[in-house]
Every structure is written in structure tokens, then in C-alpha cells.
Amino acid sequence: MGEVRLKVDLVPKGTHGRRVVRPMSPRYITIHSTQNWTADASRHSLALKRGALRAPKRRGGNRIGYLIWHFTVDDRVAIQHLPTSEQGEHADFDGPGNRYSIGIEMCEHRGSNRAATVERTAKLAAVLMKKHGIPLKNVVPHYHWPRRGASPPNKNCPHFLLDNGRPGAKWRAFRGRVNYHYRRLG
Numbered sequence: 020m021g022e023v024r025l026k027v028d029l030v031p032k033g034t035h036g037r038r039v040v041r042p043m044s045p046r047y048i049t050i051h052s053t054q055n056w057t058a059d060a061s062r063h064s065l066a067l068k069r070g071a072l073r074a075p076k077r078r079g080g081n082r083i084g085y086l087i088w089h090f091t092v093d094d095r096v097a098i099q100h101l102p103t104s105e106q107g108e109h110a111d112f113d114g115p116g117n118r119y120s121i122g123i124e125m126c127e128h129r130g131s132n133r134a135a136t137v138e139r140t141a142k143l144a145a146v147l148m149k150k151h152g153i154p155l156k157n158v159v160p161h162y163h164w165p166r167r168g169a170s171p172p173n174k175n176c177p178h179f180l181l182d183n184g185r186p187g188a189k190w191r192a193f194r195g196r197v198n199y200h201y202r203r204l205g
């Protein structure tokens with residue numbers, strides 16, 4: 020994954036978002052953006068390893084009291100926090116988005132190069148498609164997964180790849196980039 024510049028820096032097994040190991044066989048890739056204007060990928064990695072990203076645990080909602088996902092991408096690197104064989108907590112509580120998808124967060128801190136972040140994310144998604152046999156149609160925005168009890172149920176995420184809060188031309192262009200990189204992998 021030379022071009023992706025993937026760095027593996029996992030949350031230690033048995034701690035925080037990995038206290039309970041929930042096996043997963045990934046069928047989808049879910050794309051998010053952090054909506055955090057100050058933190059790059061390494062800051063997110065540190066926060067996850069320290070257990071700083073808490074969420075209220077409740078029946079039908081967050082299952083573990085923490086947020087966790089698989090990869091964070093910025094304009095320089097991609098960092099892996101969680102093995103793709105374990106479920107994250109990033110999409111739709113106890114729904115299929117968490118049970119079957121690899122979660123990728125794109126950074127959007129001030130001063131970062133968004134085009135570079137999006138392109139690195141497209142490359143990473145292509146590599147993961149190849150590795151896990153995931154079809155392009157299963158590369159979805161967070162919006163794809165309704166969150167029971169949330170308003171609106173379909174989140175405007177990743178907001179800068181949606182049009183008026185929904186998948187449109189920008190999302191199609193992103194999928195085009197994923198497909199381009201997928202084909203190049205041969």
C-alpha cells in the first residue's frame with residue numbers, strides 16, 4: 020500500500036473501543052468525514068488509543084460506550100486503528116453499517132488539502148475492495164445507513180461529498196475515483 024502510506028497503529032486489544040471483540044466479515048466500506056476542524060489522522064489515532072472518544076451507551080444505540088472505526092485518512096497518511104475483522108462503532112448503532120462495514124474517516128482540519136485526502140481515501144477504499152472482494156456499489160457514504168432514533172436518520176456525512184445532504188454528482192465523482200484506482204490494481 021505504498022501510495023496510500025498506511026500506518027498501522029491499533030487501539031490495544033482489550034481496551035476502550037476494543038474491550039469487547041466483535042468479529043466481522045466486511046461486506047461494505049463506509050466513508051465518513053470527521054467534522055473536526057483541528058485534528059489530523061495522528062490526533063484521532065491518539066484520541067482513540069486514550070479512550071477519549073466516548074458515546075452514551077444505550078439499548079438500540081451505541082453498544083460499547085466508545086466510538087471506534089477502522090481507518091482515518093488525511094492529506095499525508097492513512098492510519099489503521101482497528102482490524103478489519105472486528106466491528107466498529109461509527110455508523111448506525113446496532114445496524115448493518117456497524118455489523119458489516121469497514122469505517123473510514125476523512126480528516127478536514129483547517130489548512131489540510133482536501134483533494135489529497137479524498138484521493139488517498141479513494142485509493143484505500145480500492146485496496147480494501149480488492150482485499151475483501153467488496154463490490155463498488157457497496158462503497159457507501161455514512162448517509163446510506165439510517166440511524167434508528169436519530170434526527171435526521173440519514174446523516175449528512177461525509178458532508179463535502181454529498182449534494183444538499185444526499186448522494187449526487189459529488190458522490191458519483193468520488194466513486195469514479197475509487198473505481199479508477201481499483202482497475203489500476205489489476
Ligand SMILES: [Zn+2]
Pocket residue numbers: 050051052109161174176177
Ligand atoms: Zn459519519
